[in-house]
Amino acid sequence: MFEGLRSRLQKITGSLEDRIEQTIPAEPSVEKTGVPGGAAPAEAAEKDPSLLSRVKVLITDREFFISEKDVEEPLFELQMVLLENDVALPVADEIIRRVREDLTGKRRKIGEPLHEIVTAALRNALMSVLGDGFDLVSYIRNHERPVRILFTGVNGTGKTTTVAKVAAYLKKQGFSVVIGAGDTFRAGALEQIDVHADRLGIKVIQHQQGADPSAVLFDAVSYAKAHRIDAVLADTAGRFHNRANLMNQLEKIRRVMNPDLIVYVDEAVAGNDAVIRAHEFDRTVGADAVILTKADMDSRGGAAISIAHTIGKPVMFLGTGQGYDDIVPFSPARVVEELLGVSA
Ligand SMILES: Nc1nc2c(ncn2[C@@H]2O[C@H](COP(=O)(O)OP(=O)(O)OP(=O)(O)O)[C@@H](O)[C@H]2O)c(=O)[nH]1
Ligand SMILES: [Mg+2]
Structure with a gap:
């Protein structure tokens, strides 16, 4: 990284x-500091051992x-x-x-x-x-349940994988989780989320392909309320911020699902593009926090350094690989340590 x-x-x-x-x-010569007899420093120090410490004091002060x-x-x-x-x-x-x-x-x-x-x-x-990062665990602990989290972002950045990783992470922390399959658009999206959920033993709420994602995510929230689930993680189809119809659909999801947190997901490897896109998503549908994926493939670090300061929203996690455990809460001190090799 x-x-x-x-x-x-x-x-x-x-x-x-x-x-x-x-x-x-330059250090003053010993003569200049007034050593008696103008002898060479080593010689003078040998004659008068206290001289060495006197010279040291002069220099270090x-x-x-x-x-x-x-x-x-x-x-x-x-x-x-x-x-x-x-x-x-x-x-x-x-x-x-x-x-x-x-x-x-x-x-x-x-x-x-x-x-x-x-x-x-x-x-x-x-x-x-x-910035300070965003502690999701303490947010959920201190918040009325179910906590509804909506994941947004452009195509292929790792939203669905991140939903699965966050689900696994929260489960490990002792929370109950349900996933809302809000990508009803892309062929294969429903199967993809099913595979993840099966492996993780997590319930998914889904309708058929082409259904209104707002309705799916509304159902996911209702299910969570009825079953006293701690967190609803809502996946959505990838979209670009300049596609008005898709952004309107996201706006409808936002109104119907009423998320507590909107998390913008983008790839660290996208660098400045990720920062610009995050800004646009924040402006149009809002963003409360950011997750940067594929940090394991990013040798530059520019997005991770810039995004919080530029859009004024904290980074929540870094994605660091393709496995479910490859997600780390964003820690500014850890990033600095990674960059400078010193603990912050
Ligand atoms: N190396 C690496 N690969 C990742 C990471 N996160 C996701 N990926 C990979 O990125 C690819 C796309 O991931 P998806 O989760 O399908 O992306 P998406 O944003 O849901 O895609 P759409 O739904 O099509 O918009 C997959 O091959 C993932 O395994 C990560 O942190 N590191
Ligand atoms: Mg997806």
Whole structure:
């Protein structure tokens, strides 16, 4: 996950450290600090062992100052790397602004480990754009049941697989789940969801192909109420936001099913396209959270870094493979750790 961006970030961290290193004033010679007799440091220290610790104090107490000009070049390089890896421009700008603000204009003690200064600046900047994530388990615990969750998104991004994964995840957490087969459009969609549900031992509510998805999902909610089920997971057919008739159908589903959460599903590998589409879906039918699938195939990480900050909605899960267990709650600290190799 995100290995391409990770290796580029490691290089930038190195060049930032090098540039900062150059701003550190050279250590004063021992003569300048007034060592008696002007002897060579080693010789002088041998004669007077307390001298060594005195010299150390003098050096480590000194400070240096990083100006904006000092880091201009590596920050430009960082900006390019972020954009090349599909980080949205306003998000890349925000990251650069924060790193610059964090690194410059402050006095630093000589001897402070540079690697830590630089990675802390990057880590803080990334954390600030990644948002807080969305804890579905505590949402369900604190919410009136059944919690109705509607999954939307464009074709083939992994909605149906994600519905199955989330169902498996919630079941493992001790919740009861029912799936509403809201994709009555695509040939084979009903069979696909049946196979998943059979394997997972989860009930599916479905009508025949071509039926009104609103009616199916209304029935799924009624079933959940009657059987005291904790969560209804509603699958829907893939659609593009510029197809008015399909978006109207989604709007009807929304009115009839009255979801507590609308989850927008897209692929991490789609990069900026995913961010733009999420924005459009949020504008038209609304979105309360985002799930990014296929993070296992994404070496750039741009969508995962940009989407929450751009649309102002949290990321709930990352899909990390084709198995039912290949789903992880989105944790900004984990993403930063993945990218920088340090714990946040
Ligand atoms: N590697 C990987 N593949 C995934 C992931 N999530 C889904 N897929 C695969 O993506 C393909 C499409 O998944 P679906 O769940 O059918 O996608 P969909 O959005 O429901 O598709 P439509 O209903 O046709 O719009 C399948 O082959 C899935 O196995 C993931 O996190 N990682
Ligand atoms: Mg599907």
